[in-house]
Structures are given as structure tokens and as C-alpha cells.
Amino acid sequence: xxxxxxxxxxxxxxxxxxxPDENGHYGIFxxxxxxxxxxxxxxxxxxxxxxxxKDTDFLHELYSEYKNYVGxxxxxxxxxxxxxxxxxxxxxxxxxxxxHTGAHKINNTIGQAILAKKMGKxxxxxxxxxxxHGVASxxxxxxxxxxxxxxxxxxxxxxxxxxxxxxxxxGAEVVPVTSGSKTLKDALNEALRDWVTNxxxxxxxxxxxxxxxxxxxxxxxxxAIIGRxxxxxxxxxxxxxxxxxxxxxxGSNAIGLFYPFIDCDSKMYxxxxxxDGLETEKHSxxxxxxxxxxxxxxxxxxxEDENGQIIETHSISAGLDYPGVGPEHALLKDLGxxxxxxxxxxxxxxxxxxxxxVEGIIPALETSHAVAYSMKxxxxxxxxxxxxxxxSGRGDKDLNTVARIEGIEI
Amino acid sequence: xxRISKKFEALRNDSKTCLISYITAGDPSIENSLDIMQTLxxxxxxxxxxxxxxxxxxxxxxxxxxxxxRALSKNTxxxxxxxxxxxxxKHDISTPxxxxxxLNPIERMGYEAFAxxxxxxxxxxxxxxxxxxxxxxxxxxxxxxxxxxxxxxxAPNTKIDRIQEISKxxxxxxxxxxxxxxxxxxxxxxxxxEEQLKVIKKSxxxxxxxxxxxxxxxxxxxxxxxADAVVIGSAIVNIIEKEQDNKSKxxxxxxxxxxxxxxxxxxxxxxxxxx
Numbered sequence: 001x002x003x004x005x006x007x008x009x010x011x012x013x014x015x016x017x018x019x020p021d022e023n024g025h026y027g028i029f030x031x032x033x034x035x036x037x038x039x040x041x042x043x044x045x046x047x048x049x050x051x052x053x054k055d056t057d058f059l060h061e062l063y064s065e066y067k068n069y070v071g072x073x074x075x076x077x078x079x080x081x082x083x084x085x086x087x088x089x090x091x092x093x094x095x096x097x098x099x100h101t102g103a104h105k106i107n108n109t110i111g112q113a114i115l116a117k118k119m120g121k122x123x124x125x126x127x128x129x130x131x132x133h134g135v136a137s138x139x140x141x142x143x144x145x146x147x148x149x150x151x152x153x154x155x156x157x158x159x160x161x162x163x164x165x166x167x168x169x170x171g172a173e174v175v176p177v178t179s180g181s182k183t184l185k186d187a188l189n190e191a192l193r194d195w196v197t198n199x200x201x202x203x204x205x206x207x208x209x210x211x212x213x214x215x216x217x218x219x220x221x222x223x224a225i226i227g228r229x230x231x232x233x234x235x236x237x238x239x240x241x242x243x244x245x246x247x248x249x250x251g252s253n254a255i256g257l258f259y260p261f262i263d264c265d266s267k268m269y270x271x272x273x274x275x276d277g278l279e280t281e282k283h284s285x286x287x288x289x290x291x292x293x294x295x296x297x298x299x300x301x302x303x304e305d306e307n308g309q310i311i312e313t314h315s316i317s318a319g320l321d322y323p324g325v326g327p328e329h330a331l332l333k334d335l336g337x338x339x340x341x342x343x344x345x346x347x348x349x350x351x352x353x354x355x356x357x358v359e360g361i362i363p364a365l366e367t368s369h370a371v372a373y374s375m376k377x378x379x380x381x382x383x384x385x386x387x388x389x390x391x392s393g394r395g396d397k398d399l400n401t402v403a404r405i406e407g408i409e410i
Numbered sequence: 411x412x413r414i415s416k417k418f419e420a421l422r423n424d425s426k427t428c429l430i431s432y433i434t435a436g437d438p439s440i441e442n443s444l445d446i447m448q449t450l451x452x453x454x455x456x457x458x459x460x461x462x463x464x465x466x467x468x469x470x471x472x473x474x475x476x477x478x479x480r481a482l483s484k485n486t487x488x489x490x491x492x493x494x495x496x497x498x499x500k501h502d503i504s505t506p507x508x509x510x511x512x513l514n515p516i517e518r519m520g521y522e523a524f525a526x527x528x529x530x531x532x533x534x535x536x537x538x539x540x541x542x543x544x545x546x547x548x549x550x551x552x553x554x555x556x557x558x559x560x561x562x563x564x565a566p567n568t569k570i571d572r573i574q575e576i577s578k579x580x581x582x583x584x585x586x587x588x589x590x591x592x593x594x595x596x597x598x599x600x601x602x603x604e605e606q607l608k609v610i611k612k613s614x615x616x617x618x619x620x621x622x623x624x625x626x627x628x629x630x631x632x633x634x635x636x637a638d639a640v641v642i643g644s645a646i647v648n649i650i651e652k653e654q655d656n657k658s659k660x661x662x663x664x665x666x667x668x669x670x671x672x673x674x675x676x677x678x679x680x681x682x683x684x685x
Contacts, residue, residue: 023544033513033540035469037565037590039572179475180465189468196469197591199567294513294540295466307487308518309465 017262019331024213027334029327032212033294037196046214048119053221058114065110066225069143072107074098074226076233076388081358082375089242089381091374093361093391094230096253103364103393104226104253105136109205111222113140116203123147123202127191129156129184129249130318130366131163132393133207138172148172151190153183156318163397181312184322188296208250209326212297216326223256230388231260239386241266243377246390247370248272248287248340249320251329253392258338267339270329271373273315273366274342282314286325287333287340295323300330316345316401317365319393343372351375352395352402364393365401413506413534414559414582417456418617418638427634427675429454430619431668432510432643434461434477436486438654440494446650447498449661451505454672459537459641462491462511469539471594473644476651488519492531499532508561508582510537521549525556535559535582543579550579563587566606570613583617583639586610591622594644598623600632607636627674634675642671 019026024046032042052058066072075098079091096104109126116124124141126148128134134150141148150167154176157164167174180186188211195204209216209223227244234241244261246254248270258268275283283289290301295310303311303323315321332338343351348365351372356362363371367390374389381387395402403410411419421428431450435443447458463481467474495507509528516524516538528536536558541549543562550560559582564573566589577584588603589595603620611618620633621641630640645667653660 031545032542033545034542035539035565035587036542036563036568036576037469037587039542039565040567040569179472180479185466189466192468193471193592197595199590291518293517296468297540302514304514304518306518307485308515309482310514311465 015263019328020213020217024217026327026331028292029300029330030213030216030298032297033299034212034297035196037199038192038212041195041199042212042214044119045115049115049214049218052115052118058118061114062111065114066107070100070106070110071098072225073229073233076230079359082355083378085358086375086378088378088383089385089387091378092386092388094226094257094388096226096390096392097361097363097367097394101132101136101139102396103132103136104223104256105133105207106139107225107256108207108219108222108252109133109136109140112203112205112218113144113146116146116205117144119203121201121203123149123198124205125149125151125191125194125202126205126207127151127184127187128207129153129187129321130397131156131160131167132319132397134172134174135163135166135170137205137207138167138170141172142170149194150174151177151187151194153177153181153187155182156184156187159318159401160397162400184318185310192296208252209255209328210250210296210298210300210324216298216328219252220255220259220328223252224259226253226256226390227258227260230257234386234388241388242381242385243267243269243387245269245271245370245374245377245387247320247366247392248325248329249284249322249366250324251326253390255326255328257388257390258332262337268337269373269377270338270340271369272340272342273317273320273369274344275314275316277344278342283342284313284315284320284322285342286323287329288342292330298327300324300327301333316348317369317398319364319366320369341373343369347372349402349405356395361391362395363391364395365398367392412557412559412582413504414457417504417506418583421456427637428456428617428619428639429672429675430457430459430621430639430641431455431646432459432461432641433646433650434463434474434481435491435494436463436481436484437477437647437650438480439484440486440490442657442660443494444497445657445661446664448501449664450668451502453665453668455505455668457506457508457639459508459510459643460491460495462488462509462515464512464515467512469592471592471644473594473647473651477647480654488515488524489527492527492533495531495533506534507532508535508537509533510539513538513541521552525552525558529556529558533558535561537561537563537585539563543576546579561585564610566590570609573610574613577614577616580616583619584614585641586618586620586637587622588620588633589623593622595623598629600629603633604636607633611636627671630671631674631677640675642668
């Protein structure tokens with residue numbers, strides 16, 4: 001199998017696929033669409049990051065945190081009973097749910113927090129939807145002794161009260177956002193406003209592969225440890241990777257899995273949240289149903305109305321409930337390199353239960369979208385072919401949501 | 411000569427500082443906006459900045475954010491705003507109008523269609539808050555084709571060589587954001603801003619406007635010594651928010667806010683302190 005043996009962040013220079021360009025563009029997507037006050041801090045961040053990704057001390061520190069604090073490498077688990085039940089391709093689960101804090105988010109927050117420290121910043125801010133990125137940010141802030149402020153929509157604070165309490169336990173301040181739709185996109189606006197105001201001492205940890213350049217690139221690079229480990233783990237058991245599947249909200253866990261495979265011939269599937277169905281207005285699937293536009297610093301596919309106003313999205317999983325998507329996914333869609341499918345709330349719920357019962361692994365509702373599509377895909381693939389699902393997070397945070405749907409009060 | 415250049419030239423000849431007023435178009439309704447625009451001109455405004463409402467105005471503070479929400483609750487679109495400008499132009503052909511907003515609504519309409527309609531309705535310039543010049547080449551040339559000037563922001567952390575680079579793409583005037591923060595913030599450091607204005611003024615040829623956080627006549631007066639224009643925004647929008655159901659109170663409160671600023675700016679005209 002032809003693979004790209006990237007062991008370090010700077011090894012990606014060897015890839016044929018050369019995005020983004022020097023201005024942070026992914027074809028027509030990406031870029032730097034921000035007010036002037038943010039240009040200087042973004043330029044500083046880009047310069048610092050480009051220096052550090054070649055710096056052995058930085059890489060040593062990062063990989064040491066991955067190993068000793070995050071708990072990497074995470075296992076690649078062969079889901080034997082699920083494979084038997086589906087009776088198609090072999091299904092492997094990349095167990096990002098076993099990372100510290102229970103999801104892949106910390107791969108990125110630890111990297112950005114080390115960057116922040118090197119830049120001499122003392123205060124970290126972050127936006128969060130479901131609370132996973134907020135928890136991962138609060139965690140690394142505690143780890144590195146930095147102040148942390150997390151912006152969270154009022155709606156989400158109500159939906160995810162347990163994560164709010166986790167962040168507070170970790171010493172973070174959680175600021176309720178009451179503007180707009182009171183969800184993730186508004187939390188992002190508020191974090192950007194805070195950053196503009198406190199730019200001298202503050203580092204903004206963006207949680208996904210979106211935002212102005214260089215964020216999509218550096219978040220991707222920190223998450224790409226996922227795919228690099230999969231390459232090695234599959235080689236160790238002498239298996240070919242035929243298909244990769246991951247859920248896509250902003251798209252950080254998906255890019256993390258896909259990116260090291262881009263030059264290979266493995267098929268890739270990103271799964272968006274279809275909510276009540278793509279034919280309804282209640283979904284979060286910009287790659288399937290969106291138009292090209294500009295939001296939160298980058299050009300990408302967006303869910304918007306006929307006047308270019310961003311519309312409210314819906315998904316059972318708060319982590320996929322976002323009207324945009326990372327610009328690199330927009331490019332990979334247009335290049336035809338990744339196929340972007342979708343799964344409805346109902347399909348995700350069914351997969352949530354299925355994986356819990358058959359494999360003893362309770363997946364996050366976000367992840368359940370990838371599981372749902374993978375089960376359909378595996379059934380159509382040949383026996384002996386291999387499919388790797390990014391099991392991006394564990395489902396403990398969703399127990400209240402699922403119980404409520406089933407009429408149970410915990 | 412463009413309407414904006416003419417305005418600045420006339421003010422310069424009278425040794426006057428340009429007073430720029432911002433409102434969000436469609437807040438609380440398009441019809442009220444027309445009234446308010448006329449009130450602003452009658453109380454000493456030289457240039458009107460009309461905000462194009464956007465669902466996610468990330469560079470704006472809570473005041474203008476709520477103004478956008480009010481305008482969008484009435485579904486105010488770019489076409490409504492062009493209609494508003496057309497109505498305003500029936501009685502006023504000399505006050506320049508700058509549209510200020512975010513890129514996405516413009517991009518959705520299409521640069522060409524937007525520029526054409528804007529120009530035909532009587533708009534003079536466009537300021538796209540989230541569009542730095544590096545990403546703006548295509549847009550600027552289309553705006554130019556329709557005789558629309560491109561206004562750009564410069565910030566306290568914009569280095570001098572970048573300011574000079576920006577001024578190559580800018581026309582009309584340059585807009586100096588007086589603080590690191592969002593519109594309507596309260597922490598304006600007047601001394602520091604004065605110093606920065608002096609430095610910037612030396613390195614550009616375009617008129618220089620200063621805004622963000624200017625709420626009263628005294629601040630406006632002090633900053634006018636080193637700037638060609640001062641921008642008042644959130645202070646006006648606050649009045650509109652408070653009195654949204656009361657048209658005549660809105661207009662009288664705006665006059666009470668703006669007239670003293672105009673008077674203060676013109677105060678030393680006879681003694682010839684300006685320019």
C-alpha cells in the first residue's frame with residue numbers, strides 16, 4: 001500500500017497535495033476575512049507557527065504531551081461483532097474517545113496552548129457548542145497554568161449543563177452568549193470580539209478547522225496525528241485501508257483522519273448532520289445543501305438565506321450544529337477527493353444504540369453519524385475490504401439528550 | 411470629482427471637520443431610517459454611513475449587533491437599502507453615502523449586481539468590514555467600474571508600511587479604528603489616539619476619519635485636531651434603540667446629540683485654529 005509516512009508536522013512538506021497556498025487559500029476557499037485589528041495577531045500567529053513546526057523542541061514537547069497527557073497513540077480496534085453482523089467490509093474504530101477528556105478535541109487544544117505559551121500569552125479564550133472543545137481548552141489551560149474564558153451560547157449552556165460544570169471545575173470562566181441564535185456561531189462571534197479587545201495578552205484557541213488563516217491549517221496539522229497513527233497501525237497488521245469515514249461539523253476530526261491519506265487511493269467519506277432530513281429546513285449540512293459564502297474569517301460552504309444572512313441550523317448533536325464547515329472540506333468536495341454524505345438524527349440515534357449494544361462502546365452523538373453511514377457503506381463493500389471509522393468522542397455527555405428523547409429523566 | 415472628494419474639499423476650504431454619522435439601515439424600519447438620515451443632515455452630518463445589517467456582525471459591539479437584529483427582523487435586504495438611498499437622493503444630492511457591512515450579503519447578491527444597483531441608487535462608497543485589501547482585489551475593481559469608492563479600516567496595531575499599502579487600494583478616505591475592540595466600546599484612550607493620528611496623518615494622502623468609541627462633543631473636538639473626520643455611531647444607535655416606537659422623540663434626541671457635536675467642532679473657526 002502506498003502511504004505517506006509522515007511522523008512529524010513538517011514532514012507534510014513532502015506531500016503532493018499542496019494546500020493551503022501561502023495566503024491560506026484552499027483553491028477559492030479559506031483566506032483571511034477579518035477586520036483590520038485581527039490582521040496583526042493572525043500574522044504573528046502564522047509566523048510563530050511556521051517557525052515552530054520546524055522546531056525540534058516544540059515537536060518534542062507536543063509529542064510528549066500527546067503521549068503522557070492525552071494518552072496517545074489511541075487504539076485501532078477491530079469491531080468484530082459489528083463486522084459479523086453487517087456481513088461486509090471489516091470495520092475498524094480509531095478510538096479517539098479514549099483520549100483524555102473523551103474526544104479528539106484535546107489533540108488540537110494542547111498544540112495551540114503550547115503555541116500560546118511560546119507567544120507569551122497568559123489568557124486563553126475559546127468558543128464551544130457541545131462543550132467538548134470548551135472542556136478540552138479548560139483542561140489544557142489548567143495543565144499550563146493559564147487563565148481560560150469559554151464563550152458558550154445560552155441555549156447550549158442549558159443543553160449541556162454537565163460540561164459547563166466540568167469547565168468550571170477546571171477553573172475556567174464560562175460566559176453565556178445571548179446574541180443571535182444563542183448557539184455555537186454566536187459563541188464564535190463573541191470570542192472574536194473578545195480577542196479583538198484583549199489581543200495583547202490573549203490567545204484564541206479555535207476548536208475546528210475553520211476561521212481565518214492560519215487556523216484551518218494549524219488545527220489540521222495538530223489533528224493529523226489521528227491519520228498518521230492509523231497508517232502505522234494498519235501497516236502493523238498488514239491491512240490496506242479501503243475507506244475512511246468521519247463525521248463533519250466544522251470538520252476537525254475528519255481532516256485529522258483524512259489528511260495523511262490524501263495522496264493515497266483510500267476512499268474517504270465525510271458525514272454531515274441531516275437533522276430531520278436534507279429535504280427539510282432542519283439540518284446542518286452545508287456541504288450537501290449550502291452555498292459558497294464568507295463567515296468567521298473564511299470562504300466556504302454556508303447555510304444562508306437568499307439575502308446572505310446565516311440561518312439557524314439543527315442537529316441532535318450540538319457539536320455538528322454549525323452553519324459552516326472548514327474550507328479544506330469545501331475544496332476536497334469540489335475536487336471530488338472526499339464524498340460528503342449525511343445521516344439524519346434518527347439514523348444517528350439508531351447507530352448510537354447499535355454500537356453500544358454490539359461492541360460495548362457508547363459513541364458521542366456526533367460520532368454516531370459516522371457510525372450510521374459506515375454501517376450502510378460496509379454492507380455494500382466486499383468482505384475482506386477494510387473501513388476505518390473515526391470514533392471521535394464518547395457518548396457520556398449525550399446520555400441526558402438520548403434519555404430525554406426516550407422519555408426517561410435521569 | 412467624487413461626491414466624497416467634493417465634500418472634503420468644501421469642508422477644507424471652510425476649515426471645518428467632517429462629521430460622519432452611522433446608522434444601521436432598516437433599524438427600526440426602512441421608513442424610519444429615511445427620516446433619521448434627513449435629521450442627521452439637518453443637525454450637521456456631512457457624510458452618512460449606512461450599515462448593511464448582517465446576522466453575524468463580528469466586529470461590532472452589542473449596540474450595533476442589536477440594531478442588525480432589529481433590521482433583520484423586518485427582513486431588510488440590500489435591495490431595500492438601495493431603495494432607501496434612492497428615496498433619500500430625491501431631496502439630497504450632496505451628502506455622500508457610504509455603505510458599511512460584511513462581505514457575505516454582498517457576495518450572495520453578486521459583486522457586479524450589488525455594485526451596479528448601489529451606484530445607480532446614489533451610493534458613493536463601500537466599506538466591507540471583514541475584507542482586508544489582500545482579499546479585495548476583484549471587489550475593488552468592480553466597485554471602481556461603477557464609480558464606487560472603497561473605504562478601508564486601519565487599526566491601532568496596523569504598522570505604517572501596511573497603512574501605506576492599504577492607502578494604495580483605498581479611495582475616498584481612510585477610517586482609523588481608534589481602539590482595539592468593537593464598535594461602541596468605552597475604553598478609548600484619547601491621548602494615545604491623538605498620538606497615533608499624528609503619525610498616520612503624515613504617511614497618507616487621503617483624508618483620515620476616526621471612529622469607534624467617540625460618544626461626545628469634547629472627544630470629537632480633541633480628535634478632530636489630528637483627523638479630517640470623526641465618526642459617531644453607537645451613540646446614535648443607542649437613541650434609536652431607546653426610542654424605537656417614538657419617531658419624533660428619536661429625531662429630537664438625535665438633534666440633541668449631534669448639534670452640540672457640530673457646534674463644538676466648528677467652535678474655533680473664527681480664530682482659525684484649523685486645519
